[in-house]
Amino acid sequence: MTQPxxxxxxxxATTVLDxxxxxxxxxxxVSRALNQPQRVPPATRQRVQxxxxxxxxxxxxxxxxxxxxxxxxxxxxxxxLGSPVFSETVQAxxxxxxxxxxHLMLGQSGYGAAGEDALLQAVIGxxxxxxxxxxxxxxxxxxxxxxxxxxxxxxxxxxxxxxIDMLVGFSHADVGAAVCRFLADQGxxxxxxxxxxxxxxxxxxxxxxxxxxxxxxxxxxxxEVDAPTTLGxxxxxxxxxxxxxxxxxxxxxxxxxxxxxxxxxxxxxxxxVPGRIGVVGFGDQPLAADAEPALTTVRVDGARIGRxxxxxVIGRIAGAPAxxxxxxxxxxxxxxxxxx
Amino acid sequence: MTQPxxxxxxxxATTVLDxxxxxxxxxxxVSRALNQPQRVPPATRQRVQxxxxxxxxxxxxxxxxxxxxxxxxxxxxxxxLGSPVFSETVQAxxxxxxxxxxHLMLGQSGYGAAGEDALLQAVIGxxxxxxxxxxxxxxxxxxxxxxxxxxxxxxxxxxxxxxIDMLVGFSHADVGAAVCRFLADQGxxxxxxxxxxxxxxxxxxxxxxxxxxxxxxxxxxxxEVDAPTTLGxxxxxxxxxxxxxxxxxxxxxxxxxxxxxxxxxxxxxxxxVPGRIGVVGFGDQPLAADAEPALTTVRVDGARIGRxxxxxVIGRIAGAPAxxxxxxxxxxxxxxxxxx
DNA sequence: CTGAAAGCGCTAACAA
DNA sequence: TTGTTAGCGCTTTCAG
Numbered sequence: 001m002t003q004p005x006x007x008x009x010x011x012x013a014t015t016v017l018d019x020x021x022x023x024x025x026x027x028x029x030v031s032r033a034l035n036q037p038q039r040v041p042p043a044t045r046q047r048v049q050x051x052x053x054x055x056x057x058x059x060x061x062x063x064x065x066x067x068x069x070x071x072x073x074x075x076x077x078x079x080x081l082g083s084p085v086f087s088e089t090v091q092a093x094x095x096x097x098x099x100x101x102x103h104l105m106l107g108q109s110g111y112g113a114a115g116e117d118a119l120l121q122a123v124i125g126x127x128x129x130x131x132x133x134x135x136x137x138x139x140x141x142x143x144x145x146x147x148x149x150x151x152x153x154x155x156x157x158x159x160x161x162x163x164i165d166m167l168v169g170f171s172h173a174d175v176g177a178a179v180c181r182f183l184a185d186q187g188x189x190x191x192x193x194x195x196x197x198x199x200x201x202x203x204x205x206x207x208x209x210x211x212x213x214x215x216x217x218x219x220x221x222x223x224e225v226d227a228p229t230t231l232g233x234x235x236x237x238x239x240x241x242x243x244x245x246x247x248x249x250x251x252x253x254x255x256x257x258x259x260x261x262x263x264x265x266x267x268x269x270x271x272x273v274p275g276r277i278g279v280v281g282f283g284d285q286p287l288a289a290d291a292e293p294a295l296t297t298v299r300v301d302g303a304r305i306g307r308x309x310x311x312x313v314i315g316r317i318a319g320a321p322a323x324x325x326x327x328x329x330x331x332x333x334x335x336x337x338x339x340x
Numbered sequence: 341m342t343q344p345x346x347x348x349x350x351x352x353a354t355t356v357l358d359x360x361x362x363x364x365x366x367x368x369x370v371s372r373a374l375n376q377p378q379r380v381p382p383a384t385r386q387r388v389q390x391x392x393x394x395x396x397x398x399x400x401x402x403x404x405x406x407x408x409x410x411x412x413x414x415x416x417x418x419x420x421l422g423s424p425v426f427s428e429t430v431q432a433x434x435x436x437x438x439x440x441x442x443h444l445m446l447g448q449s450g451y452g453a454a455g456e457d458a459l460l461q462a463v464i465g466x467x468x469x470x471x472x473x474x475x476x477x478x479x480x481x482x483x484x485x486x487x488x489x490x491x492x493x494x495x496x497x498x499x500x501x502x503x504i505d506m507l508v509g510f511s512h513a514d515v516g517a518a519v520c521r522f523l524a525d526q527g528x529x530x531x532x533x534x535x536x537x538x539x540x541x542x543x544x545x546x547x548x549x550x551x552x553x554x555x556x557x558x559x560x561x562x563x564e565v566d567a568p569t570t571l572g573x574x575x576x577x578x579x580x581x582x583x584x585x586x587x588x589x590x591x592x593x594x595x596x597x598x599x600x601x602x603x604x605x606x607x608x609x610x611x612x613v614p615g616r617i618g619v620v621g622f623g624d625q626p627l628a629a630d631a632e633p634a635l636t637t638v639r640v641d642g643a644r645i646g647r648x649x650x651x652x653v654i655g656r657i658a659g660a661p662a663x664x665x666x667x668x669x670x671x672x673x674x675x676x677x678x679x680x
Numbered sequence: 681c682t683g684a685a686a687g688c689g690c691t692a693a694c695a696a
Numbered sequence: 697t698t699g700t701t702a703g704c705g706c707t708t709t710c711a712g
Contacts, residue, residue: 403705
């Protein structure tokens with residue numbers, strides 16, 4: 001795995017010194033012209049700029065980071081890079097951090113604490129200036145490592161009374177409760193949850209169930225499916241639910257794709273939605289609005305989560321005091337469409 | 341944007357020297373114990389290991405990379421991180437590189453040459469040991485920069501007679517031609533293409549059209565939609581096609597999601613698929629097999645592309661000669677299901 | 681098998 | 697406004 005490889009003999013890349021010589025200034029002046037242009041008179045700045053272009057100079061950010069103790073890198077650890085749920089957040093992180101001169105370094109933890117630990121070790125080795133995590137359930141090791149290294153940390157997409165540092169998210173329990181009430185308000189009584197194997201989805205399901213009990217409804221049927229949630233899982237789940245003796249008239253799915261599967265199977269079996277069964281998804285992906293029937297779902301402002309997380313990291317790096325960057329609850333909303 | 345921030349005063353992270361002192365050896369021995377364990381006797385190795393754990397030492401990879409001229413980082417530039425089409429490739433890259441001790445650094449170019457240029461500059465600053473690109477259409481600036489820096493480069497998901505360096509992909513023209521013949525073989529004659537705004541999709545569409553002409557069929561109708569392709573776009577496209585005077589009996593969509601939209605609209609309008617219209621997608625996403633009717637689509641082994649690309653980068657870094665790492669055509673297959 | 685010296689490329693800190 | 701010096705943390709190189 002870590003063989004003693006030959007030292008690479010690629011041609012040495014141009015350095016500040018090359019640029020400095022060509023521009024007839026010192027290395028330090030080149031550095032300043034690039035990083036703090038306002039501290040260098042326009043004439044010198046232009047000479048440096050010309051030399052940079054002539055030599056195709058690209059600063060070595062490893063060296064910059066090592067010397068200045070700022071890597072200009074922020075790491076984000078996401079359960080699944082492919083998941084459309086987080087892509088708005090990743091976009092917003094990239095954009096907001098980019099505008100402030102930071103690069104986003106993406107890692108995928110794969111929904112498990114074990115993967116997260118290993119990934120975190122690798123990530124910390126690159127000395128990012130801050131870390132954004134999706135979720136609040138981390139191993140003790142992860143929490144200690146992060147709390148110990150004094151780096152700005154934002155946990156996202158969830159809430160907790162005991163964040164590692166900063167927090168931007170919403171209450172999954174509230175989502176589960178709200179959706180249950182939403183379905184109950186329409187007179188649905190025999191409820192079910194189709195849920196992917198993911199801690200946050202599980203908490204939504206749990207609160208959904210607790211609320212049903214609280215409302216005096218029969219205990220909802222729970223169908224668990226593997227991650228990632230697919231259209232096929234949704235179809236299968238509905239088939240399973242239809243075999244249930246008590247029957248079902250309202251289903252909360254832990255993703256829009258699962259819900260689309262439920263809609264697909266319902267159409268295939270000529271089961272009326274929303275007539276006989278109400279279906280609610282989660283995520284408000286683009287497909288939700290255009291499904292047939294249009295999918296009622298839970299909308300979360302993923303872009304805002306990304307933006308706020310980025311601003312918090314940047315603020316903390318710039319030295320903002322902790323209290324200004326308290327936890328933020330971005331909330332959620334139920335988008336009522338045709339399906340439920 | 342680049343303000344003179346205060347030097348971060350986080351507590352100094354532990355360094356090799358701290359570990360060395362604790363283990364009673366020199367810094368060099370610590371380094372060797374970690375990077376070339378076989379060159380250090382077990383006894384010393386264990387003492388070092390113990391000291392590493394006691395101090396929570398995490399090597400500074402910026403310093404490692406700077407000194408050794410190996411960042412152990414490979415960059416991948418993808419048009420859209422959220423796109424499910426590339427997620428298998430990204431997974432395989434991560435896994436294959438990870439097994440060889442490399443980290444993947446992901447960047448999103450956003451389907452445009454302009455974005456790619458800027459991103460590339462940022463990426464090169466981090467001094468990756470290799471670069472994986474999706475696509476073969478790059479600006480002259482990008483090509484020169486990459487060719488000039490002597491870094492291993494793999495272009496993927498396409499073929500070209502003039503690669504920058506290495507190449508792992510398949511022919512989009514062949515895909516377009518094959519799908520056209522596939523539909524024609526079933527007696528479909530009034531064909532159409534629904535295509536996202538993306539160069540590779542455009543080439544598939546072009547070859548599809550050329551093949552139709554070659555087969556003596558009427559010129560296919562082309563519907564272009566914005567990226568990213570959504571279910572809604574697919575529905576809209578079918579509505580548009582149904583208004584076409586000549587009628588349509590076979591549709592090639594540039595993504596499975598678009599195709600699902602076509603299926604959805606067809607079901608809504610009670611248009612028989614495959615009876616009246618045949619539908620073919622692209623990508624063989626999980627949803628394809630479970631759509632109703634099951635979606636005929638083009639399967640590409642994205643995981644293999646990622647694996648082979650990673651192996652080529654690793655091989656080149658390890659000093660393998662260029663000829664061994666020639667271009668690879670991974671091909672594709674049409675997966676016939678119910679829809680067309 | 682182990683260590684000492686040197687320096688990767690850059691910028692903080694200070695001096696002029 | 698500009699330059700000089702030193703050193704970030706590590707590993708290459710060479711000597712023991």
